[in-house]
Amino acid sequence: AQSVTQLGSHVSVSEGALVLLRCNYSSSVPPYLFWYVQYPNQGLQLLLKYTTGATLVKGINGFEAEFKKSETSFHLTKPSAHMSDAAEYFCAVIPLGGSSNTGKLIFGQGTTLQVKP
Amino acid sequence: KAGVTQTPRYLIKTRGQQVTLSCSPISGHRSVSWYQQTPGQGLQFLFEYFSETQRNKGNFPGRFSGRQFSNSRSEMNVSTLELGDSALYLCASSLDPQAPLQNEQYFGPGTRLTVT
Numbered sequence: 145a146q147s148v149t150q151l152g153s154h155v156s157v158s159e160g161a162l163v164l165l166r167c168n169y170s171s172s173v174p175p176y177l178f179w180y181v182q183y184p185n186q187g188l189q190l191l192l193k194y195t196t197g198a199t200l201v202k203g204i205n206g207f208e209a210e211f212k213k214s215e216t217s218f219h220l221t222k223p224s225a226h227m228s229d230a231a232e233y234f235c236a237v238i239p240l241g242g243s244s245n246t247g248k249l250i251f252g253q254g255t256t257l258q259v260k261p
Numbered sequence: 262k263a264g265v266t267q268t269p270r271y272l273i274k275t276r277g278q279q280v281t282l283s284c285s286p287i288s289g290h291r292s293v294s295w296y297q298q299t300p301g302q303g304l305q306f307l308f309e310y311f312s313e314t315q316r317n318k319g320n321f322p323g324r325f326s327g328r329q330f331s332n333s334r335s336e337m338n339v340s341t342l343e344l345g346d347s348a349l350y351l352c353a354s355s356l357d358p359q360a361p362l363q364n365e366q367y368f369g370p371g372t373r374l375t376v377t
Contacts, residue, residue, distance in 0.1 A: 176364060187265070187351055187368035195364075234304065238364060246316050247294045247309025247358040249366060254303060 146171050146239040150252035158260050163207075163222040165255050167235030170216065175237040177218045178249070179209055182232045191233075194218060205229070230259045262288060265354050265369035273375045279340040282372045286333050286354030293335040294358075294366060295327060298349040307350075309358065310335055339374075347376045 151166040169175060176195050180188040192203025199211040209220045218235060235252040266285045274280050286293050295307040306319040310329035327337040333354070339346055353366035 178365065180368075185370075187267075187370045188353075190365055190367065193365050236304075238358070247292050247311065247355070247366075248306045248317050248319070249294070249296070249304075249353075250306070251304040 146175065146237060146250050148235050148237055148250055148252040150233075150235050150255050152255055153253065154256045154258065156258040156260060157225045159227055160224050163220070163225045163229065163257065165220040165233050165235075165257065167209075167218045167220065167252060168216050169218065169235075169237050171237070171239065173240050174211070174213055175239050177209075177211060178236045178238075179203065179207070179218075179220050180234045180236060182234065182254075184231075188234065191220070225257075225259045227259050227261065230257055232256050265352060265367055267350075267352055267369040267372050269372060270370065271373045271375075273377060274342050275377055276342055276344060278342050279338060280342060280374060281336055281338045282350055282352075282374075284335045284337075284352035284354075284369060286335070286352075287367055290354035290356055290367075291333050292355045292358050293329060293333065294353045294355070295335070295337050296351045296353065297321075298351060298371070299347075304351075307337065311358070342376045344376050347374060349373050 147170045149168045178193045179191040192201045194211045202208045207222045236249040268283045292311045294309040309317040313329045324340045329335045349371045351371045353368045355366045356363035358364045
């Protein structure tokens, strides 16, 4: 079964520092990959997605992610953290193949990003 | 374009009762998926509806059910509530989950259900 692993349930960075949130997926066939952000008491907001094509994907708010098939990874980065980036981040996949996967996102456990002044 | 809306935002129910949650997708989106979010289990897929048909279902008991109307609005129902059903219930809409360029899901703010 498909799964998503986010390394580190909590990540703390200083304002202005690089943000790196790790995500690995388990699949023999690369799935569709997504990163979402959730602010307190809100739903999930789509940051970026990868389906096919260019492996470096740019998203909103200065975030980007690189799909690496050889490492089955889709890590999220941002060059310079801002206080407003503090939130919980979820990596998710839509497995490929079969109607049983339609409309179903499989999420990682989430990473809480803390940004220190 | 208006986003996904969910009503109500907050609910408090007693064990044994039933509850109905509502979700209105983004205009033009025909697919609605539902998720349960809890601190212990994270985000788990409940079911997906497309053109009034349930196409996919997660691993939840039969007490959890849903439906979709002709205008794509969706409802989910939980009968005989248990304490463990306390969670944030999120719905998401998409144009076409099976199309690579149209499968991103947009989430509503959720309904916070507390069962006492």
